[in-house]
Amino acid sequence: MPLADFPRVPLAHLPTPLEHLPRLSKHLGGPGIYVKRDDCTGLATGGNKTRKLEFSMAEALQRGADTIVTVGAVQSNHVRQTAAAACKLGLKCEVLLEHRVVDPSEYYSNSGNVLLDRIFGANLREYPGGTDFDEAMSDVAAEVTANGGKPYLIPGGASNPVGALGYVNCAMELLQQLDERDLDIGHIVTATGSAGTQGGLIVGLKAMKSAIPLLGIGVNAPTEEQEQKVYELACETAEYIGKPGIVAREDVVANCDYVGEGYGIRTEGMNEAVLMLARLEGLLFDPVYSGKALAGMINLIRTGSLGSGDIVFLHTGGAAALFAYADQLHL
Numbered sequence: 001m002p003l004a005d006f007p008r009v010p011l012a013h014l015p016t017p018l019e020h021l022p023r024l025s026k027h028l029g030g031p032g033i034y035v036k037r038d039d040c041t042g043l044a045t046g047g048n049k050t051r052k053l054e055f056s057m058a059e060a061l062q063r064g065a066d067t068i069v070t071v072g073a074v075q076s077n078h079v080r081q082t083a084a085a086a087c088k089l090g091l092k093c094e095v096l097l098e099h100r101v102v103d104p105s106e107y108y109s110n111s112g113n114v115l116l117d118r119i120f121g122a123n124l125r126e127y128p129g130g131t132d133f134d135e136a137m138s139d140v141a142a143e144v145t146a147n148g149g150k151p152y153l154i155p156g157g158a159s160n161p162v163g164a165l166g167y168v169n170c171a172m173e174l175l176q177q178l179d180e181r182d183l184d185i186g187h188i189v190t191a192t193g194s195a196g197t198q199g200g201l202i203v204g205l206k207a208m209k210s211a212i213p214l215l216g217i218g219v220n221a222p223t224e225e226q227e228q229k230v231y232e233l234a235c236e237t238a239e240y241i242g243k244p245g246i247v248a249r250e251d252v253v254a255n256c257d258y259v260g261e262g263y264g265i266r267t268e269g270m271n272e273a274v275l276m277l278a279r280l281e282g283l284l285f286d287p288v289y290s291g292k293a294l295a296g297m298i299n300l301i302r303t304g305s306l307g308s309g310d311i312v313f314l315h316t317g318g319a320a321a322l323f324a325y326a327d328q329l330h331l
């Protein structure tokens, strides 16, 4: 089924710009580096979840839902964009917030994304790390139903085949930009977490018969587990758009060497990358996802592991979380 036939509600400013980063490219002395600005999707400081939510929210509306139920970490960018989208569409938003960071600072608990969630009036419920969220989500949905509401559940990161359609579409948009500008790209690099971004992108690239390698840089799980998660979602997404079998296991490549001590925990490489991009290009990246992915890309360029072809780095957004890490960044 062509993408245009899936229900979709406009939330994002598209197409997002594709920009060359001449000062970063020169500084690293390797390939030319471009950035696909999905931090500029426009909804409540932007980010990658907005593309996914165009499809998830449309399905919610189509099903007559009046309440969105979703889940994420305290500093989830997904939750912040979902809370904003719910406001824009006149829906209620129930949020399950997971405490994934041990001993959080005052900034982490109250600033950045969670401050914005509160501004959007989302109903925040807090849970300890490691909670079974399948069960907790259905409990909240049952409560909404018992109170006469109609819930629609969006999984963490909106990473299911519906949400991943946003990144199938992004791959097509990017390929068109490369074509129009006659750019020959050696690698596309993105942060990968709940897998919808990388999974959707690989489906879009394969559907368009593109051979550009896609590298996901992990922020959470070990490599094998991350690749398997992306592969499974990519297969489901390919099937969902009526193109089963277009993604092979070896198309899914992740590098999870830059996670550090764990999800949301600062690394020296992230700190260096965030400051480098800010001070060379005036761009803001985040400590949890895009900053760690950049740290990976920078290291792989320095070691010559990405080859000499130009690189497109997908900027997935998240700068709102910088404020939550005010005491963690060494400036």
Ligand SMILES: *Cc1c(COP(=O)(O)O)cnc(C)c1O
Residues within 6 Å of the ligand: 047, 048, 049, 076, 077, 078, 157, 159, 191, 192, 193, 194, 195, 196, 197, 198, 286, 289, 290, 316, 317, 318
């Ligand atoms: C969610 C998120 C990602 C990861 O995308 P997934 O689709 O969850 O893999 C990357 N960067 C930022 C800023 C995010 O919020």
